[in-house]
Amino acid sequence: MSEINKDSTEEKILHAAQTVFIQKGMDGARMQEIANEAKINKALLHYYFRNKQKLFEAIFSKVFNQIFPDIRSLIFSEKPFEERLGAFVERYIDLLLKNPFLPAFILKEINRDPDFLASLIKKQGINPEEILQMIEQEMEAETICRMDPRDLMINILGLSIFPFAARPLMQMMFFNNSKKEYNEFLIKRKESVKIFILNSILVNKKQMPGG
Amino acid sequence: MSEINKDSTEEKILHAAQTVFIQKGMDGARMQEIANEAKINKALLHYYFRNKQKLFEAIFSKVFNQIFPDIRSLIFSEKPFEERLGAFVERYIDLLLKNPFLPAFILKEINRDPDFLASLIKKQGINPEEILQMIEQEMEAETICRMDPRDLMINILGLSIFPFAARPLMQMMFFNNSKKEYNEFLIKRKESVKIFILNSILVNKKQMPGG
DNA sequence: GTTTGATTTAACCAACTGGTCAAAGTTAAG
DNA sequence: CTTAACTTTGACCAGTTGGTTAAATCAAAC
Incomplete structure (x- = not known):
């Protein structure tokens, strides 16, 4: 047994x-x-x-892998970039809404012991290279503005992760420390982050909320 | 003595x-x-x-106050919003470049003991209300797109702080773990974050890098 | 029912950790 | 010099912590 x-x-x-x-x-x-x-x-x-x-x-391995989920499939689908990015942001924030303490935990531990992080990344098949290349292709095709693709990636991650990692401070400063209000805010953010990013990088387009 | x-x-x-x-x-x-x-x-x-x-x-008090510096003066100057925001981002990232371990430290500790954070914020004159109001005025004046001003604030902070807090991971994934390259990247980010934000929120304008 | 191997437990230990204390050193004033 | 207040030190302590061990329990195989 x-x-x-x-x-x-x-x-x-x-x-x-x-x-x-x-x-x-x-x-x-x-x-x-x-x-x-x-x-x-x-x-x-x-x-x-x-x-x-x-x-x-x-x-840590378990939790860390949990946070690099089956995102690949939606990043490399045939849909237009705009949709793929939207889906990524939405799914990622959803993941964090279900595991709201992961960001703070992971940030804490990768700073405490970066070497173990290195071994994890290498052991796993995480390959940021192909994502960066994909972003560069979109820039070639002029669907999105030219910029350092690493900037874009880090912006996307930061906009998604930061409100969870810094929750106690943000909730206190901007939401009268109301847990409920902050949760509602985080849910709305799935949409607002998407718009914020696309507004910035899409060529010749301005999204409007609810559009 | x-x-x-x-x-x-x-x-x-x-x-x-x-x-x-x-x-x-x-x-x-x-x-x-x-x-x-x-x-x-x-x-x-x-x-x-x-x-x-x-x-x-x-x-912690000392370090925490250090990170809410004399930013107020440039946020509430007479210059156009675009410039004030640019100056804020630049100065803030500069501050973090000089104290690159503060973000991870502060995030760690505010999550460990949020109550002490609360007492600190109250003891200090930190007043996010007036900043949010100022942002709302800009939206009224239609210099920037309408959105939740708290979203905008958290976006600005996240874009500035996250690359420092998540440095070990980002550096390893996107920069072959090269400390030097990542430092250069962070310096360039003073400009790219500014552009990224303004591109997103300015009404009827698209900034170009180096413009 | 006895053997065999995996599970589970209580008792224990050495190292570490935050914190204390009494004594000694230092300094400036009377 | 003497006093008195502030600094500094080495030795010590009680509680905690990660980790060990030997014995007990349990479940299945023979």
Whole structure:
């Protein structure tokens, strides 16, 4: 049964570890707290994952891959660039709405241990090159303005991710610290970010909200 | 002399603490390491700042205020909006270029302890309301497109801050992990972000790079 | 029912961490 | 010089933390 019933303890540990690590980060998390959260003994934790580092790496890899999902398919579809970019932004913000603590967690940990990040990226098939090339092709075709495609990529990511990563500050400064209002704002942002970007880069076009 | 020569030990501690805290964060920093960095005894650390929390709060306040500098003056000058926004972006990115680790540090800590952030904002005279109003006036005057002014503010901040906060990831994905190339990219961004934003929001205008 | 291997537990440990304390050093004033 | 206040230090402590171990439990195979 060692293969069939893997759900039980190991799964429980992974789930608990994810909860605690995302909330507290590697430095702030305590093995005891993870054990409590999983309702098991601390020694059992070390039985399944030799040490904290190993457990953390398992969680981080899982979470990190989770955030580079099946986006490729919609980026490289046959639809016009405008639509593809819109779909990307919408899907990405949707992903973050479902996992609102991922951005802060990932930013924290990639700054703490960039080397592990490097090994992850290499191990995975992440290939930004082809995305950049695709963007450059669109510029050749003059559907979008000429600019450094890396600027565009980082703009798209920043506009999507930043409001989640900086949530406590933004919510407090601009939304009277109302959680509800900020959530509604984030949902509306799926549209407004799309418009903001397209307005800037589309040649000879100005989008209007709700258009 | 207790007032005149404040530079000596207390200053040394603050400087060391800032270095260590920004690098490791509250959880990752060790009092012993701060003491070493300041080349003093650990007990002396507790003599000047009763405990870690107090020392951390001193540093965080200092750093946090540092990042809301004299920007007000250029936001509310008499110049046209286009210029004021450009100046803001440029000055802000310049500020971050001089303190490239502040964004990651601040994002980390505001997510760890949002309550302390709240007390800081209230204690200080930070008033986002008037900035939002100013933006709304520009929309009334139809110099810029109509949109949620909070969206615009968060876009501006995100476009400026994100490349610093996510640096390890962005540098690795888009710049072959070349520190030098990424630095040059960040400098160019003072211009490209400005253009990107203005392109999006200015009514009836498309900026061209170098224009 | 006994053997065998995987799971689970309680008790324990060494290292680390924030923090304390009493004593010693330093400085300026009387 | 003496006093008194402020600085600085080394030694120490109690609590926490990641991690270990030996024994107990359990489930299936024989």
